[in-house]
Amino acid sequence: MIEIDNKEEILEILEKSKCVLLYFGAINCGVCEVLKIKIEKKISKNFSKMKQYYINSNQNFDIASYFNVFSSPTILVFFEGKEFKRYSRNMSLDIFNSEIKRLYEMVF
Template sequence: MKQINSLEQINSLIDTREPVLVYFSGENCSVCKALKPKIEKEVLKNFPKFELREIKVDLYKEIASSFSVFSIPTIVIFFDSKEFKRYGRNISVSCFIDEIKRPYKLFTE
């Protein structure tokens, strides 16, 4: 995942209308570090059109607060420049993938 370091950067990416996954994590978050490669692998395998980005909330608190992210890890999915779904803390990778399949297909075909 590419790192985001400014609010303008993430907003311009969301405005492209492409599917975007934003992964909010922290430097000292063991759950974040364990979950990230699993999410990344499954999303790249199942949803190749997604733009994957990561925001380290301990470094960029203003970005996290502008997206109302107050716990980590948090995943925010955007379709057509709008927030579609938000996942936080206890995330099942298989359930996550299953929930995204139908809207991904609708927005990308």
């Protein structure tokens, strides 16, 4: 997962990429760290064409607020520049995988 801290760069990536995952996490958040590793492995294994980016919510309030992210961890999934799904706090990795898989297979 690539750490990014520039809103304009994120918007450009969303515009040019077919499939993007934005992971908003916070420093000193145990759930954020554990979930980030699991999501990163699952995406790399099952959805290799999906680009993954990490945004530190503590240091990038402007980016978090732009995307209406007010809790950590929050995951936003975009297909062709449009937000497809938003996951926050408690989530099932199985449900995450099945929901992403459906549209991912349609796009690729």
